[in-house]
Amino acid sequence: MLKFIVRRLLLLIPILLGLSLLMVVFLHMLPGDPCGAILGEHSTPANIARCQHGLGLDKPLYQQYLDYMAGVIHGDFGVSATNKVSVTTSFLTRFPATIELTVAAMFLAIGIGIPLGVAAAKRQYSLFDNFATVASLIGISIPIFFLGLLLQYVFGVWLHWLPTAGRYDLGTFSYDHAGTNFLLWESLVINRNPAEFLDVVRHLILPAVALGTIPLAVVARITRSAVLEVLSEDYVRTARAKGLTSKRIDDRHVLRNAMLPISTVIGLQTGLLLGGAVLTEQIFSWGGVGNWLFQAAVDKDFAVIQSGALILASIFVVVNLIVDVGYAYLNPRIRYQ
Amino acid sequence: MAGVALSQQLEAPIKGSSLWRDASRRLLRNRAALVGMFLVVSFIFVAIFAPLISPYSPVQGTIIHRFLPPSGSHLLGTDLQGRDILSRLLWGARSSLWVSILSVTVGLSIGLTYGSISGFLGGWVDFWMMRVVDIILSLPGLLLTITIVLFLGPGLNTIAFAIAIENVPIFARLVRSSILALKESDFVLAARSIGASDPRILLHHILPNALTPVIVQGTLALATAIVDAAGLGYLGFGPQDPATPEWGTMLTDTQRYLTSGAAYTALFPGIAIILAVLGFNLLGDGLREALDPRLKR
Numbered sequence: 001m002l003k004f005i006v007r008r009l010l011l012l013i014p015i016l017l018g019l020s021l022l023m024v025v026f027l028h029m030l031p032g033d034p035c036g037a038i039l040g041e042h043s044t045p046a047n048i049a050r051c052q053h054g055l056g057l058d059k060p061l062y063q064q065y066l067d068y069m070a071g072v073i074h075g076d077f078g079v080s081a082t083n084k085v086s087v088t089t090s091f092l093t094r095f096p097a098t099i100e101l102t103v104a105a106m107f108l109a110i111g112i113g114i115p116l117g118v119a120a121a122k123r124q125y126s127l128f129d130n131f132a133t134v135a136s137l138i139g140i141s142i143p144i145f146f147l148g149l150l151l152q153y154v155f156g157v158w159l160h161w162l163p164t165a166g167r168y169d170l171g172t173f174s175y176d177h178a179g180t181n182f183l184l185w186e187s188l189v190i191n192r193n194p195a196e197f198l199d200v201v202r203h204l205i206l207p208a209v210a211l212g213t214i215p216l217a218v219v220a221r222i223t224r225s226a227v228l229e230v231l232s233e234d235y236v237r238t239a240r241a242k243g244l245t246s247k248r249i250d251d252r253h254v255l256r257n258a259m260l261p262i263s264t265v266i267g268l269q270t271g272l273l274l275g276g277a278v279l280t281e282q283i284f285s286w287g288g289v290g291n292w293l294f295q296a297a298v299d300k301d302f303a304v305i306q307s308g309a310l311i312l313a314s315i316f317v318v319v320n321l322i323v324d325v326g327y328a329y330l331n332p333r334i335r336y337q
Numbered sequence: 338m339a340g341v342a343l344s345q346q347l348e349a350p351i352k353g354s355s356l357w358r359d360a361s362r363r364l365l366r367n368r369a370a371l372v373g374m375f376l377v378v379s380f381i382f383v384a385i386f387a388p389l390i391s392p393y394s395p396v397q398g399t400i401i402h403r404f405l406p407p408s409g410s411h412l413l414g415t416d417l418q419g420r421d422i423l424s425r426l427l428w429g430a431r432s433s434l435w436v437s438i439l440s441v442t443v444g445l446s447i448g449l450t451y452g453s454i455s456g457f458l459g460g461w462v463d464f465w466m467m468r469v470v471d472i473i474l475s476l477p478g479l480l481l482t483i484t485i486v487l488f489l490g491p492g493l494n495t496i497a498f499a500i501a502i503e504n505v506p507i508f509a510r511l512v513r514s515s516i517l518a519l520k521e522s523d524f525v526l527a528a529r530s531i532g533a534s535d536p537r538i539l540l541h542h543i544l545p546n547a548l549t550p551v552i553v554q555g556t557l558a559l560a561t562a563i564v565d566a567a568g569l570g571y572l573g574f575g576p577q578d579p580a581t582p583e584w585g586t587m588l589t590d591t592q593r594y595l596t597s598g599a600a601y602t603a604l605f606p607g608i609a610i611i612l613a614v615l616g617f618n619l620l621g622d623g624l625r626e627a628l629d630p631r632l633k634r
Contacts, residue, residue: 019476022472149603298487305484313472313477
């Protein structure tokens with residue numbers, strides 16, 4: 001197992017190096033000059049030259065890459081061209097928002113998706129199964145931004161049940177100096193204020209439902225097919241034949257084996273969501289990394305796009321690594337290949 | 338009599354059954370897939386014949402006819418500028434169809450070639466080619482497309498190209514894994530033993546057998562492309578030319594009227610996107626089950 005993990009960790013090095021190289025070259029290749037974008041109407045040839053010198057863009061590409069990587073190794077991911085804030089600082093203040101949203105969305109996806117998939121598989125071709133299958137297909141087919149708008153309209157504007165934007169009620173609470181920026185944690189554990197916690201949870205519900213719907217549908221579908229596959233295995237028939245109760249068969253034999261593909265899908269979906277839910281964060285003004293990188297792209301803020309994408313891609317790769325290691329742990333056949 | 342019938346049966350020519358004939362039979366028996374096929378065919382029909390079937394111009398409207406609710410003369414009502422929503426939706430289908438077909442064709446062609454080479458050559462070439470795929474797959478997808486569209490400029494072709502780039506690694510991986518499995522099969526060994534060349538083995542023996550998962554993934558990718566294109570439109574990166582209606586852009590333009598009693602203006606583009614995407618998803622699922630009957634449960 002240790003050998004497997006070490007081998008996978010070593011594989012990370014070329015991927016991360018390649019990733020950083022690709023980002024630098026890719027952004028260099030794109031037409032459009034970052035200094036032109038930053039200076040806007042103030043761009044004169046002299047100003048542009050000064051700006052390029054300031055950002056190191058007048059150096060040869062390989063020198064730019066080496067300078068950049070030297071910074072990255074020391075934890076310096078550069079400075080935003082638009083607001084002069086360091087990319088590391090911006091990322092660290094925004095990533096907790098994205099983590100909270102991802103965890104809430106995956107909580108819904110797993111909490112509803114797995115029981116739904118199991119129930120559908122156990123009553124294959126029943127009315128319930130057909131309903132679940134159609135519902136999950138529709139769930140996969142609804143564009144997130146349309147679902148988000150509908151949720152805002154129905155639960156915010158029409159029923160007035162839930163807030164439709166932001167992470168907390170700006171008029172009542174203040175998180176200006178919130179240490180971790182994990183508002184669920186800050187409100188409940190640090191401030192010990194139940195009303196505040198409830199407010200944060202209420203803000204979280206609609207974006208989490210919008211973001212969690214596709215993973216929910218994907219998890220329900222994979223659970224259904226995985227459980228069906230295990231149910232037809234010989235060892236389940238054997239367990240039934242030796243007189244085990246159906247609950248024991250489900251717990252010990254069916255779910256345990258079906259969890260292999262399900263856990264892989266859950267890991268992959270989590271990695272995808274952590275990459276910034278651009279659309280969801282835009283619709284609900286969430287203020288996570290998706291929001292931040294979207295704005296950077298609009299502003300053509302090269303330093304932020306480059307480093308932000310590099311950090312997110314690295315997180316994705318590491319999450320995938322954890323999924324693979326977990327998979328190998330659960331399934332010994334993978335480990336010895 | 339029974340003997341005659343039996344001998345007639347025995348003399349009747351044996352009907353061959355191919356993979357495709359079996360698959361299409363299974364597909365036509367699958368109700369969900371038929372619904373999907375109906376939606377897809379309607380979508381393509383509407384996209385092709387939009388100029389003939391649209392009741393009004395999708396671009397021109399009169400301001401005095403703005404926000405007319407659905408009625409006999411405007412089946413789906415009119416928008417802020419008095420343009421007929423139905424006509425705009427029908428024309429919008431063209432944008433969606435064009436982007437989805439172009440992006441999947443480009444992504445599939447590059448991915449297929451890349452994956453075939455990687456899987457067929459194997460060894461170190463395969464190892465490094467797949468690391469490049471890993472790198473592209475690890476980048477946040479929508480941000481990659483947004484960045485490409487932003488720098489190359491808006492337009493349907495740019496959007497299609499950006500979505501195609503996102504598709505390449507998915508197809509490359511899929512083809513490679515099929516080829517790795519097929520490479521060791523007996524029919525490849527047989528072809529090699531009678532002296533077939535590498536390109537011949539790849540093109541005539543391996544690839545045709547590796548295509549089934551690609552067809553399924555291609556259909557599902559058409560659905561994803563429609564959603565992605567609409568998402569870009571929604572974020573404001575759709576075609577900037579007002580003469581090119583696009584569903585995502587229509588949704589953005591009208592979402593603020595969700596609360597003002599003209600909710601239908603935003604509702605219809607959303608429903609159009611769902612129906613088109615659902616069609617391709619149902620058809621893709623049906624194809625998967627039809628082409629690989631082991632999956633049917």
